[in-house]
Amino acid sequence: MSDIALGLEALARLLSADLMRVENPDSLVMGVAPLESAGPNHLSLARDLRQVKALRKTRALAVLISNPRLIEKSPCSVLQVEDLSKALSLAIAYFHPEPELAEGVMPGALVDEGVRMGLGCRVEPGARIEAGASMGDHCHVGANAVILACCKLGSRVRVGPGSVLGTPGFGLRREGERPVRIPQVGMVVIEDEVELGARCTVDRATLGATRIGAGSKLDAAVHVGHNVDIGRNVIIAAQSGLSGSVKIGDGAVLGGQVGVADHVVIGAGAQIGAGSGVGSRVAPGARVAGYPALPVERWLARSFFRSQKHPSAERDEEPRS
């Protein structure tokens, strides 16, 4: 519960919602909570009909919904919106604002003198940034993250705790039976507003640069190999791995635990189902799943006789909480 309070009508204005039902007109909303744990001053959220049971039992003061069939199932006040995720985001940001964090290099972080850092950056304890690296304004580097000398970060980049950027790519040749490293002297370029989750790894290029395009978001434990080129606004879920020289077009979405073989090209806007193994080109806008990855329709057909549902190619972008 926060110490911020708002009446239902003011809340409806804040969220651009229609107040479809009012049960307790004088009560104040003071926080956001899941249906199951909400109390009499909470706003809650019901996403679809599978949540009717929880909705009927909720003690919340009001619920956010999008589907009109949920209005009559609600035991409390109802705010209807078109974009549920956006309204939820606004409500959380209003009632549970994130604390302002001080700028600067926190105690226990080790940033070399030669690092160029823009305005308003924050480097958490235990993070290590080598001379030669650079970053723009308002970046956030998580605790115990490692950014090596060959990395150039844009502005408003977030690097999750424990992530490692700039290690040499895994390029090997054999000398007799011995595997020997090919020197890796390229860069890592992370553009504006990229966010990397916890424990990601991004390898530097052999020559040239490994690049992650502006606005792309990577979940935890994603591995990006050397010379990979990720476009803008790409979404990659947890534990996925991109082999050397993979190219991913703007706006593509990769589910969790996806693997992409080296040099494969994935077109703009393509959607790759969770757990897929992608060994060949994926056309722009295509939806594929499976190992090896198939068009979703064919993969579903194969899966049907096994009476299993498919992992959705598109990540459900928000929890029902």
Place this chain on the structure above:
Amino acid sequence: MSDIALGLEALARLLSADLMRVENPDSLVMGVAPLESAGPNHLSLARDLRQVKALRKTRALAVLISNPRLIEKSPCSVLQVEDLSKALSLAIAYFHPEPELAEGVMPGALVDEGVRMGLGCRVEPGARIEAGASMGDHCHVGANAVILACCKLGSRVRVGPGSVLGTPGFGLRREGERPVRIPQVGMVVIEDEVELGARCTVDRATLGATRIGAGSKLDAAVHVGHNVDIGRNVIIAAQSGLSGSVKIGDGAVLGGQVGVADHVVIGAGAQIGAGSGVGSRVAPGARVAGYPALPVERWLARSFFRSQKHPSAERDEEPRS
């Protein structure tokens, strides 16, 4: 070899074993070692008939067995027990006791002032714990682990080196083409006696809590998404990943590299084979394997004509060493 020594009869009493054969009645056991490297003062272990060859050649003073057919194959003294893993544990703990570790916050760890910590906790070098986090008694936080403000740990919890707890969940919405984060303001609740291996990640909930129930054990590099609810005494092997809002019942066992799609419910006592991709509900007690996951019997049938054995759904809980 330890500096602790025990005669065979005393050892049999310690392990509740039956001394089925005595070859060198006056020798002393001074340590535990694998069949291959054991010397004349070692206790060793033979688990099944596949180890007969190594058993015949061992130089150990005595072997622990459960299967009576191994008695006559042994060249040395034999102690028979019902529960081999338990007897092995007792023997290792007796001859190779783990060193007592000093309590407290080790040099190089950074624990904020506002952290509530119970009695007898140990925080290894380089670990980072933010103000707002709390933990019960006798917790152990590994080197370079990161515990953010939203985390509540119970007692006797172990967090492996390099693990990261409390990062924001990967909840996104699109604003035009740009993916935008939905604020994540929930908690992480880790109950008593949970153990997380090295390099795990546990995301905080959007609202409410991501929970790991009492007694559950996670291997290395497991990813737990936002709003996941793991029951009690669950076992999850290395590199598995749980998407947002997954629910796992008490006592379930997940093999390594398992992936579970968001909102999927896995029933109590279910067993999920290594490498499985689980996209839909798994009934309590069911055994499934494959991608997409199938009941083990059907998955085996499909795999049979490919003449391959199946990865066992249940992790072999102890090495033959």
Place this chain on the structure above:
Amino acid sequence: MSDIALGLEALARLLSADLMRVENPDSLVMGVAPLESAGPNHLSLARDLRQVKALRKTRALAVLISNPRLIEKSPCSVLQVEDLSKALSLAIAYFHPEPELAEGVMPGALVDEGVRMGLGCRVEPGARIEAGASMGDHCHVGANAVILACCKLGSRVRVGPGSVLGTPGFGLRREGERPVRIPQVGMVVIEDEVELGARCTVDRATLGATRIGAGSKLDAAVHVGHNVDIGRNVIIAAQSGLSGSVKIGDGAVLGGQVGVADHVVIGAGAQIGAGSGVGSRVAPGARVAGYPALPVERWLARSFFRSQKHPSAERDEEPRS
């Protein structure tokens, strides 16, 4: 661009190359760059006919090739070699030599007094090495890596940033419903010239040792379970995982995201395709792929009617950059 310059004939001698065509005999090579970004003082590289388009447009002074059909496609001078990867390595090492790093324990690293360390080792900031561990000469331990007491490293070993060596293996038994750890008191042995990428985990053995043989190279985020035995000169790509007591023969190659079930034996020189799930013995020299893993020929046959190419069992050992 480096400040080192070399004429084409001297460069040909350095790389043991044949100068097959000379366009600008008086220009100097001053660096190595990909075809697309090379300038008039760069050496570049064309690996195969798929790169003809980029080759025709390059502004490089000269290109390294192996395939003679590329000679006439080149707009610039051509150096032909037999082993392209070796020549590339020599050229990069000459024009872009890696900076000499100071020896010693860097600020912010925490190395206990009891650690035995050979000559010329370097321990990066934030790394943690416990008393009891040892390492030979010229080892390199990355930032925020963790090496626990039970680890013995040979000479010229590289441990990537954030890697964790020596955590207890995931050996459990049940006591009623509760999973209980079997004590893990064995070692980790890393032989000479092994290289581990970023964020790897290597568990200590229950008894005996988890071993990685001389010259083996592991990519990022690889997990090595307790009592695993990896031979010499083995290559393992990113995010692969080896369960307890797996045995891998000399010179084997595992693609990315491979999983191997416990106690499985993989023969010398075997090749395991990316994303494979290996549940049973793989013969020496065999090539397998898929989940469960099949001989590559059969896996391809199954995959053919799905009109998908296969992830190559052998990692492309160098980027086309």
